Amino acid sequence: MxxxxxxxxxxxxxxxxxxxxxxxxxxxxxxxxxxxxxxxxxxxxxxxxxxxxxxxxxxxxxxxxxxxxxxxxxxxxxxxxxxxxxxEFLPQPLTEEEVNSIIAAALESTGAQGMQDMGKVMAAIKSQIQGRADMGQVSGKIKASLS
The missing domain is CATH 1.10.1510.10 (Uncharacterised protein YqeY/AIM41, N-terminal domain)
Incomplete structure (x- = not known):
């Protein structure tokens, strides 16, 4: 269904x-x-x-x-x-640890080095996180990891 x-x-x-x-x-x-x-x-x-x-x-x-x-x-x-x-119609939210592991995997798979690679990382994780975590908070975590 x-x-x-x-x-x-x-x-x-x-x-x-x-x-x-x-x-x-x-x-x-x-x-x-x-x-x-x-x-x-x-x-x-x-x-x-x-x-x-x-x-x-x-x-x-x-x-x-x-x-x-x-x-x-x-x-x-x-x-x-x-x-x-x-x-009620959104998927089950991700825990903090799950979000961090998805970000770490995306950073590794895209080979991101700095802020210029932010778009690549966001594109890599968007399908996994969409509707399950606040994208603003995820973006902040990625920025912190890249800087």
Whole structure:
């Protein structure tokens, strides 16, 4: 079962359960997936869908931070509920040790020597880490290793 099929099944289950928050979050995700498919005239793979979910999770986290700064707890709660639903569809997060070992292996396999090789290293690990770790933190670790 593909991730898209799983999302469709979860959407139907949320409708039956009359879970408005879950249904709204899944519908929003499905709309974004459909928009990407129409714009690019392709069928999104599971990896592409994970990239969409990752982007939406990042947007929710940014929104939560801004709403907390503006002292809008009602909006923080709404975004948090959507965030929890979206995170259910992401793969299991990597541990700190797993991320470090993936980075070490990528540094060795690409033969990276300095900051000019940052792009090579990121390209080598992106498929393994996408949706399973914060790419910003991973990038910081790679920079620290290369400098």
């Amino acid at each position: 593909t991730l898209k099929e799983k999302l469709q099944d979860q959407q139907k289950a949320a409708m039956r359960a009359k879970d408005k928050v879950r249904l709204g979050a899944i519908r929003m995700l499905m709309a974004e997936i459909k928009q990407r498919e129409v714009d690019n005239r392709i069928e999104l793979s599971d990896d592409d869908i994970i990239a969409v979910i990752t982007k939406m999770v990042k947007q929710r986290k940014d929104s939560i931070a801004q709403f907390e700064a503006a002292d809008r707890q009602d909006l923080v709660d709404k975004e948090s509920e959507e965030l929890n639903v979206l995170q």
